[in-house]
Amino acid sequence: MTDRLMSIFAFAILTAxxxxxxxxxxxLDLGAVIAVTVALVAWDFFGPKRK
Structure with missing residues (x-):
């Protein structure tokens, strides 16, 4: 539970x-790189879980 909360907090701080x-x-180019970065972090956080 604590790991999940820390992950959400880190994601929020990075996005901010x-x-x-x-x-x-x-x-525009900086925005594109940041959009890809946030998308990859979101995929890692919300994507399918591995065991």
Whole structure:
């Protein structure tokens, strides 16, 4: 349970940091790289679980 909460917290902090970065540096290529990064982290977090 604690692992899941820490993962959610880390995901929120990462997303907030990258959101601020995109907000302050509005570049299309940077936004694309950050979108892929957040998508991969979300897939790792919410995707199918391995045993």
């Amino acid at each position: 940091f990258l959101g601020i970065l995109v907000w302050k540096v509005p570049r």
